[in-house]
Amino acid sequence: MSERSATSLVPRPSTSLRPASPASPASSVGGITLPRSLDEVQPGAMLFLDGNGDLLAPWKYRAAQLVDSAAWMALIAVASLGFALGPAGLLGPLLLTALYISVAARRQAAWRPLMLYAQGRLDDAAACCEEEIGRARSLRGLAIARHCLGAIEARRGNHRAALLHVREARRLCEGDLRLRASAELLALEEIWQLVNVEEVAEARALLDRRRPPERGEVAKVRYLGVDLYVQFAERRLTLDDEALWERARRALRLSSGASLLALCAWAHAERRDEEMAAHLIEQARDRYVPSMRGHAPSLWEWVEQRSGPLPEAGDDVG
Numbered sequence: 001m002s003e004r005s006a007t008s009l010v011p012r013p014s015t016s017l018r019p020a021s022p023a024s025p026a027s028s029v030g031g032i033t034l035p036r037s038l039d040e041v042q043p044g045a046m047l048f049l050d051g052n053g054d055l056l057a058p059w060k061y062r063a064a065q066l067v068d069s070a071a072w073m074a075l076i077a078v079a080s081l082g083f084a085l086g087p088a089g090l091l092g093p094l095l096l097t098a099l100y101i102s103v104a105a106r107r108q109a110a111w112r113p114l115m116l117y118a119q120g121r122l123d124d125a126a127a128c129c130e131e132e133i134g135r136a137r138s139l140r141g142l143a144i145a146r147h148c149l150g151a152i153e154a155r156r157g158n159h160r161a162a163l164l165h166v167r168e169a170r171r172l173c174e175g176d177l178r179l180r181a182s183a184e185l186l187a188l189e190e191i192w193q194l195v196n197v198e199e200v201a202e203a204r205a206l207l208d209r210r211r212p213p214e215r216g217e218v219a220k221v222r223y224l225g226v227d228l229y230v231q232f233a234e235r236r237l238t239l240d241d242e243a244l245w246e247r248a249r250r251a252l253r254l255s256s257g258a259s260l261l262a263l264c265a266w267a268h269a270e271r272r273d274e275e276m277a278a279h280l281i282e283q284a285r286d287r288y289v290p291s292m293r294g295h296a297p298s299l300w301e302w303v304e305q306r307s308g309p310l311p312e313a314g315d316d317v318g
Contacts, residue, residue, distance in 0.1 A: 258287035
């Protein structure tokens, strides 16, 4: 047993996987729940990121909505002025209005698959992605569609198909500086999927060529999991005690940290710290939802070997 006991890692009550209370600090904007921190993100939730790779703050989302509203008001004002100038004066406002409506429609179409995915409507989400790819309206829309298709195939357990979509999404994002945060996350997801298709040597090579993210909380936490997932696949733990301790503490603060907790449990089992491993497995199971199985099948198989069957889709997980 290590000097640091399992009881000192007991998570705060807010990290348990339960419905948010009315007092939850998460904010609902336009029907979309925007958590104020990564710790609040629930499994399967959509992550809205800013240009630095951090969660989009609710006030920034509201500001974007205000900008949209201001744009509409400006168009109405310009259209009114054009109407006063006669039929010829309406041409410019009408063109601007048509352009604005077109841009708004493209944006809505690009985000719709993610909304459907978050609702568990995988077939509908996949159909929307295929439509968006067929239209090929924007680089961003194509990247979102490919990324969503990768997530859908991973959830279904089709990891080679998921890998192809993730690679294409990463290639698209790398061509646009505004999407660099997404490109970082997709590069890490590519490594994860390489493990899932048992291309562990290639996953290790790609991981070794990458430096830990310097910014973006989401990418930093994702890197912690990918790094351990490669070690898990290699069955070779290289983390020292201090790094493993800090990683487990970070995982316990995450409502959606089941996979990282399970990986930390494996690492402690490798160190023959059975009490800590059992504690972390218990915490991972508490946060587990059946949709996670497809994303890391070998990891959850290991958890079941250690602690018994996990809930299946449709089971009452309390």
